[in-house]
Amino acid sequence: MLLLLEQCLNGLQFGLLLFLLAAGLTLVFGIMDLVNLAHGSLYMMGAYFAASFSALVGSFVAGAGLALGATLLLGIALEVVALRKLYGRDHLDQVLGTFGLILFFNELVRLIWGPAGLSVALPDWLNRPVELLPGIFYPAYRLAIITVALAVAAALYLMVMRTRLGMLIRAGASNREMVGALGVDIRLLYTLVFGLGAALAALAGLMEAPILTVQIGMGENILILAFVVIVIGGIGSIRGAFISAIFVGLVDTVGRAFLPDLLRLVLSPAAASTAAPALSSMLIYLLMASVLVLRPEGLFPAGGR
Amino acid sequence: MTEALLQVEALTKRFGGITASDAITLDVVDRELHAVIGPNGAGKTTLLGQLAGELVANAGSIRFAGIDITGMPAWRRSALGLARSFQITSLFLDFAAIDNVALAVQAHAGHSFRFWRDARREPELREPARAALERVGLGDRAKVLAANLSHGEQRQLEIAMAIATGPRMLLLDEPMAGMGPDESSRLVAMLRELKREVAILLVEHDMEAVFALADRITVLVYGRVIASGPPDAIRADPEVRRAYLGEEARHG
Amino acid sequence: MMALIVRRVVVATLIAGLGALPIVTSLSGDAFALTLFTRIVILALAATSLNLILGYGGMVSFGHAAYLGIGGYAVGILAHEGIDSGFVQWPVAIIASALAALVIGLLCLRTRGVYFIMITLAFSQMIYYVFAGLDRYGGDDGLTIYHRSEFAGLIDLGAKGEFYYLCLALLLLAIWLVSHLMNSRFGMVVRGARSNERRMRAIGFPTFRYRLACFVIAGTMCGLAGALLANHTDFVSPAMMHWTRSGDLIVMVVFGGMGSLFGPLFGAIALLALEEALSRVTEYWQIILGPLLLLIVLYARGGIDGLLERIGGTLRSRPRRD
Numbered sequence: 055m056l057l058l059l060e061q062c063l064n065g066l067q068f069g070l071l072l073f074l075l076a077a078g079l080t081l082v083f084g085i086m087d088l089v090n091l092a093h094g095s096l097y098m099m100g101a102y103f104a105a106s107f108s109a110l111v112g113s114f115v116a117g118a119g120l121a122l123g124a125t126l127l128l129g130i131a132l133e134v135v136a137l138r139k140l141y142g143r144d145h146l147d148q149v150l151g152t153f154g155l156i157l158f159f160n161e162l163v164r165l166i167w168g169p170a171g172l173s174v175a176l177p178d179w180l181n182r183p184v185e186l187l188p189g190i191f192y193p194a195y196r197l198a199i200i201t202v203a204l205a206v207a208a209a210l211y212l213m214v215m216r217t218r219l220g221m222l223i224r225a226g227a228s229n230r231e232m233v234g235a236l237g238v239d240i241r242l243l244y245t246l247v248f249g250l251g252a253a254l255a256a257l258a259g260l261m262e263a264p265i266l267t268v269q270i271g272m273g274e275n276i277l278i279l280a281f282v283v284i285v286i287g288g289i290g291s292i293r294g295a296f297i298s299a300i301f302v303g304l305v306d307t308v309g310r311a312f313l314p315d316l317l318r319l320v321l322s323p324a325a326a327s328t329a330a331p332a333l334s335s336m337l338i339y340l341l342m343a344s345v346l347v348l349r350p351e352g353l354f355p356a357g358g359r
Numbered sequence: 360m361t362e363a364l365l366q367v368e369a370l371t372k373r374f375g376g377i378t379a380s381d382a383i384t385l386d387v388v389d390r391e392l393h394a395v396i397g398p399n400g401a402g403k404t405t406l407l408g409q410l411a412g413e414l415v416a417n418a419g420s421i422r423f424a425g426i427d428i429t430g431m432p433a434w435r436r437s438a439l440g441l442a443r444s445f446q447i448t449s450l451f452l453d454f455a456a457i458d459n460v461a462l463a464v465q466a467h468a469g470h471s472f473r474f475w476r477d478a479r480r481e482p483e484l485r486e487p488a489r490a491a492l493e494r495v496g497l498g499d500r501a502k503v504l505a506a507n508l509s510h511g512e513q514r515q516l517e518i519a520m521a522i523a524t525g526p527r528m529l530l531l532d533e534p535m536a537g538m539g540p541d542e543s544s545r546l547v548a549m550l551r552e553l554k555r556e557v558a559i560l561l562v563e564h565d566m567e568a569v570f571a572l573a574d575r576i577t578v579l580v581y582g583r584v585i586a587s588g589p590p591d592a593i594r595a596d597p598e599v600r601r602a603y604l605g606e607e608a609r610h611g
Numbered sequence: 612m613m614a615l616i617v618r619r620v621v622v623a624t625l626i627a628g629l630g631a632l633p634i635v636t637s638l639s640g641d642a643f644a645l646t647l648f649t650r651i652v653i654l655a656l657a658a659t660s661l662n663l664i665l666g667y668g669g670m671v672s673f674g675h676a677a678y679l680g681i682g683g684y685a686v687g688i689l690a691h692e693g694i695d696s697g698f699v700q701w702p703v704a705i706i707a708s709a710l711a712a713l714v715i716g717l718l719c720l721r722t723r724g725v726y727f728i729m730i731t732l733a734f735s736q737m738i739y740y741v742f743a744g745l746d747r748y749g750g751d752d753g754l755t756i757y758h759r760s761e762f763a764g765l766i767d768l769g770a771k772g773e774f775y776y777l778c779l780a781l782l783l784l785a786i787w788l789v790s791h792l793m794n795s796r797f798g799m800v801v802r803g804a805r806s807n808e809r810r811m812r813a814i815g816f817p818t819f820r821y822r823l824a825c826f827v828i829a830g831t832m833c834g835l836a837g838a839l840l841a842n843h844t845d846f847v848s849p850a851m852m853h854w855t856r857s858g859d860l861i862v863m864v865v866f867g868g869m870g871s872l873f874g875p876l877f878g879a880i881a882l883l884a885l886e887e888a889l890s891r892v893t894e895y896w897q898i899i900l901g902p903l904l905l906l907i908v909l910y911a912r913g914g915i916d917g918l919l920e921r922i923g924g925t926l927r928s929r930p931r932r933d
Contacts, residue, residue, distance in 0.1 A: 089725055139909055145725055146671050150865060151908040153858045158901030165895050274854065278736045281729040289725065332744030339737035343718050346730065350721045411813065437815030445813075451806040462803050465796055466815035472824070473796040481796075520814060 056190060061311045062304065067196050069303020070203035074258040075280040076287070076295040077210060078251030084290035085223060085247050088137065089145050091152035093280070094273025095159035096132075096252045100125045100259030101268045102163060105172040114177050114264070121260045122253060129252025133245050141244070160270050171269035199261050206257065207296060214292060223247060279306075282338055286345045288352025298353060302338055310334040362425060363388045364528055364558050365410075365441075370419035372405055372582075379405040381582040382419065387528065392554040394561045394569045397579035398602070403562045404446055406579070407532050410560070411443045412436045424527065437466065440527035444517040444534055446562075450505045456516055457501040460488040463520040491523035492516075496545060511542040518546070528558040535565045547571055570594070578602070618919050622873050629779055633772040645771055651883050652778045653839045658863040658875035659785050660832035665861065666869035667793050668825050669805030671728050673857050674715070674735025678708045678830045680852025682837025684742060687754045687847035697760030697768075701838050708834025709827055711738070716826035720819060732854055743849040753848025760842055768842050778839055782876070785832060790872050792828075801825045802870075866907060868919075 079093050103124045108117025136155070140148045176195055183191035214220035222243055259273075266272065283302050287294030313334050317326040345353060363386035372380040379402045387393040395403055408414035410421060412433035420429045428436055451459050458479070464487045465471060465478065478484060492498050495515040500508065505516060514534055521529055531550075535543050547568050553559065554572070563569050569576065570590050577587040578599050586596045593599055629648070636645045657679055664670040685704035694700065719730045743751050759768040768774045792798050800821040803811045811818050841847045850856075859882065867878025885903075889896035 083725065089728065136905060143908075145728065146861075146865070147908050149671065149673065149728060150858075150861065151905045153862075154901040154904030154908070156901070157855075157897040157904070161895050161897035161901065165898065278733055278854070282733050285722075285726060285729055285733070328745070328747060331746075332741045335740030335744060336737055339733055342730070342733060346718050346721060350726070413809075413813075432812070432817075434812045434815050434817050437813065443813055445810075449807060449810045449813075451803055451810065453806055454803070458799075462799060462811070463814040465799060466811075471796040471800045471816070471821065474798075475791050475795055477791075477794045478796045478799045479794065484796075524814060 057311070058308070059190065060192065061308045063192055063196065063200070065304035065307035066300060067200050067203075067303070068307050069300040070200060070207070071258045071262055072276070072280055072283050072303055073207060073296050073299035074203060074254045075276060076283040076299050077207075077292055078254040079277075079280055080284050080287075080290055080292065080295050081223070081247055082251045083284075086141055086244050088141060089148045089152065090137065090251075091149060091277065092132070092155035092159065093251065093255055094275075094277030095156055096125055096129055096255040096273070097259035097262075097276060098159065098163065098268075098270075098273035099128055100256030101174075101263040101272065102167060102172070103256075104260035104263045105174045105268050106167075108174060114174065114180070118260045122256050125256030125259070126249055126253045129256070130245060130249045132252075133248040137248065138241070138244065156274065159273075163270050169270065171267035173267060174264040176264045195264065202257075202261065206254070210254075210292065219246070279338065282342045284352075286342055286353060288354045291352070291354045294352060294354030302341070305341055306338050309337040313337070362422070364424060365560065366420075366422040367410070368420045368422070370406070370409060370421065371417050372402075372409055372414060373417050379582050380409065380416070380419075383579070383582070383584055385577050385584065385587060387558050387560050389527075389558050390555060391574040392550065392559045392561060392572050394563060394573035394576045395579060396563065396566075396569055396576060400581075401579040402582040403579055404532060405582070407443065407446075407530055407560075407562055410530055411441070434466075437524065437526075440525075441530065442521040442524050442526035442528070443530040444521045444532060446532040446536065448510075448513045448517060450513060450516060450520075452506040453504070455502050455504055456497055456508065456512075456519075457485070457488050457492060459505055459516060460491050460519050460523045461485060463523040464488050464491075467524045487523055487525075491519040494522065495519045495549060511538045514538060515542075515546070518549070522553065522557075526557055528560065529553070531559060531561045531563075533563055534561075535563060535568055543568060614919065618873075621919060625873070625876070626783070633775055637772070642771070645775060647883065647887065649771070649775045649778055649843055650840075651879050652775070652782050653836055653843055654860070654863065654883065655876040655879035656778070656782045656785055656839070657833050657836040658860050658867070658879050659782070659789060660829045660836065661860045662864045662867075662869065662871075662875045663789060663792075663801075663829040663832070664822075664826055665864050666871070666874065667798065667805065668801045668822060670720070670822065670826065671861075672719075672731040672826075673728050673854065673861065674731035674733075674738075675829070675833060675860050676852045676854070676856035677715075677735035677738045678712065678833035678852075679837040679840060679856065680738065680742060680847075680849065681708045681711050682834030683841035683847040683851050684748070684754075684837075685834070686760060686838045686841040687756055688748055690756045690758060690760075691748060691754055695758045695761045697762045700760050701835070704834050704838040705831055708837070709831040711834075712827045712830025713823070716823045716830075720822055720826060732857070735852060735854055735857060739849050739852050739854070742852070749848065751849060753846055753850070756841060756845045756847065759845070760838070774842070778843075781835070781839070786872055786876070797821065797824070862904065 075093065075097060079090065082088050082090055082093070100121055103121035104118050107120040107124070108114045111117050111120065140151050180195045180198060182194050184194045184197055186192050214223060222238055279302065283295060283299045286302065287298030314326060314330040317330055317333070321329065365387040367383060367385050370380050370383040371378065383406060385393070395406065397403055405414065409416045412428070412431055412435070416429060420427060422428065423436070423439060423441055426439065428439065451462065454462070461478070461484045464484050468483060489498070489501060492501050495518050497512060497515050497519060500512060505513065508516060514537065518531070518534060521531070535546060538546065543565065550559065550561070550572055561569070561572070573590050575588060576590055576593045578585050578593060580602045585602060586593055586599045629652070632648055633645060636642065657675070661672065661675045664672055682704040685707050686700045689700045689703060715731070715734050719727055719734065722730055742748070748754050762768070766773055766777060768777070793802065800811070800816055800818065803816070804818045804822055808818055837851070840851065863878030863882050864875055865878070866881055867874030867876065885900065886896065889899050893899070
């Protein structure tokens with residue numbers, strides 16, 4: 055029971071991280087019609103910057119803040135220099151172009167930081183268990199992630215629904231020419247949206263950094279999961295991304311934790327331990343396949359896309 | 360009384376809060392040209408979309424040649440003999456004109472799981488294609504890439520593709536759109552000939568053409584049928600004049 | 612007309628060169644070139660299969676390398692279990708890939724555009740993880756193949772020259788098949804669906820089944836390439852079907868010239884030759900390759916085939932039979 059609660063919280067945390075990534079992806083796709091495979095690279099850069107800056111400055115939180123700023127600048131530079139030329143192009147062109155960027159970033163990281171993975175140390179006040187309920191402990195850091203991510207999700211929701219920028223974003227999604235005709239600098243809007251996406255990816259990356267090993271290619275593994283989230287939730291829909299991200303996070307984490315035991319109920323121990331890792335990885339994709347069979351546009355597709 | 364070839368009964372289509380088709384009832388008999396007119400936004404293209412199978416109606420039914428096709432996918436309707444042309448030209452732009460039409464012929468020439476023989480050299484596909492092109496006046500433009508045809512020629516190619524399938528009924532969506540006066544009169548002449556062989560449902564804005572060709576006219580306003588009958592009756596109908604024709608007469 | 616002649620001359624020269632290669636390398640003693648070109652030919656076969664669905668069919672599959680892996684692992688796993696006969700391994704590789712393509716196609720082809728790209732990527736990643744999780748067959752580290760596929764003495768795959776000629780023959784056979792396939796009625800439906808799917812359905816084609824059939828044929832052909840690759844490297848690992856491999860295949864098809872018969876071969880040669888050349892300049896050659904890809908996408912999209920067309924002096928337009 056305790057284990058289940060812990061795994062559910064882990065699943066929630068993982069899901070929220072996926073949401074941060076998926077939200078950026080779906081915003082950029084929804085507004086600029088850009089498939090950005092290099093989104094995972096921004097996640098990775100956020101993690102690497104966090105590792106370096108926190109070691110340099112001696113504080114995780116300060117390092118994280120610097121990392122966020124640095125990745126944001128990097129994202130904006132990337133948009134201005136390269137990605138804006140891909141707007142309006144065939145999706146295949148965008149896929150190829152951003153694929154090239156992934157290769158570039160992975161190799162750049164190898165050049166600067168070397169092939170070995172990095173780890174990020176947590177300050178003591180985060181690196182301890184917190185008593186949620188009598189007798190139930192949970193790592194403080196993971197709680198912090200959940201809190202921060204939920205706050206960001208709420209802020210995102212408020213921004214998109216209640217502010218002028220959010221209105222422009224929603225308007226831009228459904229009618230680009232109109233927004234341009236209203237005198238809004240659409241190029242600036244696009245750069246801001248991309249920057250927002252980059253910041254979300256960076257945040258996910260730097261928050262994840264102390265938990266995982268920071269390594270080359272970490273962006274792509276989670277990017278594909280973000281794609282799965284978007285497919286299930288429906289492209290262009292932040293609400294859909296949120297719900298399906300939590301769902302995916304829970305299914306993946308809880309599934310991986312309990313599948314081996316479940317399998318042992320029906321299979322021999324040897325068969326169970328062979329099949330378990332493979333099947334655990336398949337869970338989310340099976341979930342995605344089921345959604346596809348029933349509703350190919352996703353569960354909550356944004357209207358008009 | 361024999362059943363009409365196309366029988367549309369209380370067809371309704373809603374998009375969110377908007378009712379684009381409001382209980383539309385009409386029929387088209389064999390070898391008649393039935394025109395559907397109405398101001399912009401009247402729901403003519405929505406109606407066609409439901410008849411062709413691209414849109415699914417919320418209520419009502421469509422019967423074609425005695426068969427209920429209300430839920431049938433577009434490609435099956437084509438097999439039954441219901442062909443359409445598009446309002447915004449929708450061709451295979453990277454293929455030659457004759458290839459475009461040959462594809463339409465191929466769709467009705469059995470299954471296409473033939474993996475070896477060069478389809479461009481099959482007379483059973485090329486001959487009917489050439490014939491259809493001749494019919495619409497594009498005979499000498501057969502080898503031209505569809506993208507390189509003029510706008511009027513592309514509209515003609517649209518028609519050629521529709522008739523190449525040997526249909527029993529044509530759904531034509533504003534075929535004269537963007538055509539000059541010469542091309543329009545050529546098309547009118549061709550349609551006059553065609554309606555002796557197939558039934559035609561014609562959605563059009565060109566009033567001259569409509570009154571020259573139509574056996575019956577249905578007037579659509581805000582998704583509702585406000586009048587339906589022979590051209591003279593429609594011309595004289597006060598509601599129609601008020602809603603639609605009156606404006607036309609004033610602005611010419 | 613000129614474009615056609617230029618292209619034909621280049622292709623003929625290329626085939627002649629490829630055919631003469633083993634003879635040249637045995638005279639000059641350069642074994643490495645033969646190994647490199649065997650790899651190029653095998654990947655060209657994989658790229659040709661992708662060209663079927665991507666170039667001609669317009670289906671941007673970012674998971675095609677999965678079939679390389681499935682075909683390769685069929686050979687690897689059977690070899691590991693003691694079955695060395697190519698007469699068993701290769702049909703299994705082909706059938707396994709066909710089945711996988713059928714299932715994946717049934718699921719993915721219901722979607723369009725970006726969804727399709729993401730979903731094919733996701734499924735190939737799933738297959739990657741499945742094989743990485745098979746500890747019995749090496750898991751992440753992969754599986755060594757100690758004996759190449761046996762064909763009862765008909766051909767010795769261990770002999771570099773014989774193996775190379777087999778791969779080359781299969782590649783040319785595949786290209787010949789593709790040329791017939793894409794000009795047949797079936798090919799017309801697939802190409803028409805790429806050009807304007809809405810119109811295809813309007814004139815009466817149930818497009819799904821034809822695109823699925825094309826998808827399965829492509830997957831099967833790629834599975835064969837996988838079996839060849841396993842024999843070539845004497846090794847299989849999940850890395851064969853990593854999504855970056857799928858990306859490489861797409862690069863080959865696009866830069867060779869989509870929907871052209873020999874485009875994939877041009878693309879395979881170009882990409883691998885480029886990688887070879889760049890890796891001699893610096894260990895970190897992908898730093899150059901990455902942006903180079905982006906630049907080519909932005910400024911030189913017709914690919915090599917398009918370049919040949921322009922050299923020939925006429926604008927690229929008609930889908931001609933090569």
